[in-house]
Amino acid sequence: MQQPVIRTAAVVVGPFVDDAGAPWRGEVTVTSSTPRVWAATGAVVAPRPVPVGLADDGTATLDLPVTDQPGFTDGAGRALTGWTYTVAVALDGAPYARHTFALPSRVTADGPVRLVVLPDAGSVAVPGAAAPAAAPGPAGAAAPGQVPVPGLSPVQSHAPVPGPGPAPGVRPVWPALTPPPGARPGPARVQDRALSRRETFRAGAVALGAAALTGWAASPVAAAPTARAAAAPGPEPVVPALTGAVTLAQVIEEDVTIGSVEKPRTLRIKSSGAGGSERSPDLYDSTGRIVLESYQPHFKWYGESIRVQLKDPRAKGMLAYQAHWPTPHYAGGDFSGRAVHPTDPITIAWIGAHFLDNDDPTQLRNNLRHGHLNFEVPDSRGDLQTRFEIKLIDTTTGKIGTDRSAIRTNLADFEHQVGAAGEQLRIVGNDTRHKDLAFSLEHGAKQPRWVLRAAAGGAQLQFRRYAPGAVHVDSPLQLDPGDGRVLVGGDEGSAGGLVVRRRDGVALSVQTLLPGGHGILVSGPAGDPTARVIEGDATGDAIRRFVVQVDGTIAWGDGAAERDTLLYRRGPNQLGTDGGVFLRDSGVPDAAPTGGVLFVQDGALKYRGSAGTVTTLAAA
Structure with missing residues (x-):
């Protein structure tokens, strides 16, 4: 059976007085050693420094949970006992002493506990704030009537310091467990009221930070007003017993849950299972949603609605999209390596930012892979892989901040979808820039x-x-x-020319579409008739065996030596060559309309004029 309330004990620190007996002004700050979860409600009791000023008599009274009581867990369901508290004392603004101690049940069973804190050591005295001093016992043992407390090293016992002190039996309220904002003074009785939804959220936030609601409702002050009145004379303070208040791991209006034992820092906003409502998806918007309104313009870096603070250079602050895999469409799921699939939600997208490599941040090459805002989706095995990233670091030094950020894809093809609107992929800028x-x-x-x-x-x-x-x-x-x-x-x-390679067919084809159009135009430097229009060779030739120069000269060679056969313009209307002209033996050609035809027949050089007469110029 779970314990219904958190048991606390009053711890009186001091009094602190000077040599003349006058109380000091100062402050006591207490911090617990570990966070813990109160299993009955799921409330997270998170440590934070709680400062308490010294009263007029030089004492401070703290109402602290007993450290060995059942009912607390570590958030994963395992019982948690035996944490400690650390008290730091400052007198007149100057640090004076610190002491770490436990607060077990056996010490607190009979009432308030006196904690004496000295600069060099400290101890907890016997129950009863006004207990008389006892004679010292053997070294290392507690004095008669006193109980040693684990966590003190060495264990010492001190009688209460002479001087002003608290009234015996007084059990002040734990300062952190003050009524929530809005509680008004009233009659000396317990008031019952329900919190508004806004107050409930505010109370939940307080509980997440310091378990204030749980501590207040469970404290002896709220639980036993009659006993408290009997112990301390005077008017009874107002104690709002917050009936109707929603603590952690409870549901607000059936759609919002703050925290749980397994996940104490989770806020869940539910959506209806039908995706709209059970009546009709057209009648009700059931989407779980947080709406953050802002009238704040961008001013001095303010104006953001969500602020994710990465407290460790390796921390990640990611937005995760999870889905229950649609088994009817993908029987058994696509991720063969995931045993839980498809019964539990699978992360299908991960978006966020982080800085250093998680495994070995001492290596620059590791960190250069990170330092980005990244978008991740799973691969075929279900492992998340970065697909798109925006670097927030210099990609050479790894330092945060860059004047030109790298935007990268990884394991991704970049596709620009063109539709009926004729969308374009553009590089734009004014005409003064490349x-x-x-x-x-x-x-x-x-x-x-x-x-x-x-x-x-x-x-x-x-x-x-x-x-x-x-x-x-x-x-x-x-x-x-x-x-x-x-x-x-x-x-x-300065660059090489155009090289065309082919296996068959025409390598280069030019079609002129106008009369007198040019297929190829080659212009050489003025005064250099040897500039070449076309060159040709056979594979392995040492010298080009065929050349056409810009002045019209055609030269041939065998590819091994300089070209030795030329055909060129000798003068007006004259064709010249530096060697002989070979005419293959042929029959009598047709007469030309004008001029004549020179030919070889049966080894004789002959000429036929336009009238058709054949004349033998040289016998065979």
């Missing part, structure tokens, strides 16, 4: 290999090549936007 698409080894401008550039001004499209070290060599291919010409060879002819 628009570059770079193919690089690394992020930034350090290691480009090729850059496709729409140049500023005339917007000439260039294929630019780079040597290691980001050194621009030339632009071997350029497209002129004015006349549409394609320029091959780079700036000032």
Whole structure:
């Protein structure tokens, strides 16, 4: 059977007086050693420093939960007992002493406990704040009438310090368990009221931080007003017993749950199972939703509605999307390695930011893989993999902050879907700036290999090549936007020419669409008739065996030595060669309309004029 309330005990610290017997002004701060969950309600009792000022008599009274009582767990269902408290004393604003102690039931059974804190050691005296001093016993043993407390090293016993002190039997309220905001003074009786929904959420938030609601409702002050009145004369304070208050692990209006024993820091906002309502999905919006309103403009970095603070450089603050896999559509599920699938929700998307590598943040190469806002989805095994990331670090040094952030994909194909609207993938900017698409080894401008550039001004499209070290060599291919010409060879002819390779058919075909159109135009430097229009060779030739020069000269060779056969313009209306002309033996050709035909027949050189007469010029 779970214990219904948290048992507490009054701990009186001090009094602290000076040599003349006057009480000091000061403050006592108490902190517990560990968070814990009160299993009966799921309330998280989280440690935080609780400062208490010294009273006029130099004492401070704390009402603290007993440290060995059953009913607390570690949040995973395991019983938790034996935590400790640490008290720090400051006198007149200066640190004086600290002491760590336990508060077991055997010490607190008979009433308030006196804690004497000295700069070099400390102990808890016997129950009863006004107990008389006892004679010292053997070394290391408690004095008669006193009980040693675990956690004190060494164990020492002290009678109460002479001087002003609290009235015997007084049991003040634990200062952290004050009534919630809104409690008003009234008659000396217990008031019953229900909290509004807003107050309930506020109370839940307080409980998450310090278990204030649970501590107040469970404290002896709220639980036993009659006994308290008998112990302390005077008017009874108002004690709001918050009937109707919703503590942790309870449901608010059947749709909101704050905390649970397993997940004490969880806020759950439910949605109806039908996706709309049980009556009709068109009648009610059942989506679990948090709406954060803001009238705050962006001012001094304010204005955000959600602020995720990563308290550790390896911490992650992620938004997780989980789904119960649709078994009717994917029988057995797609993730063969997940035994729980599809009965438990599977994370299907993970979005968030983090900085350092979780496994080994001492290695820069590890950290360079992180330091990003990233979007993750599972692979075929169900393991989450980053697919899109925006770097928040410098990709060379790993330091946070970069003037040019890297936006990357990983294990992903980037697809631009084009629909009926004719959507475009664009690189835009004013006409004074280049628009570059770079193919690089690394992020930034350090290691480009090729850059496709729409140049500023005339917007000439260039294929630019780079040597290691980001050194621009030339632009071997350029497209002129004015006349549409394609320029091959780079700036000032510094690049190689156009190479066309084929296995069959025509390698290069040019069709002229206008009368007198040009198929190929080759212009050479002025005064250099040897500039070549066409060259040809056979694989393995040492020298080009066929050349056509821009002045019309045609030269042939065998590919091993210089070309020795030429055909060229000798003068007006004259064709010349530096060697002989070979005419293959043929029959008598048809007469030409004008002029004549020179031919060889049966080894004789003959001529036929336009009248058809055949004349033998040289016998065989």
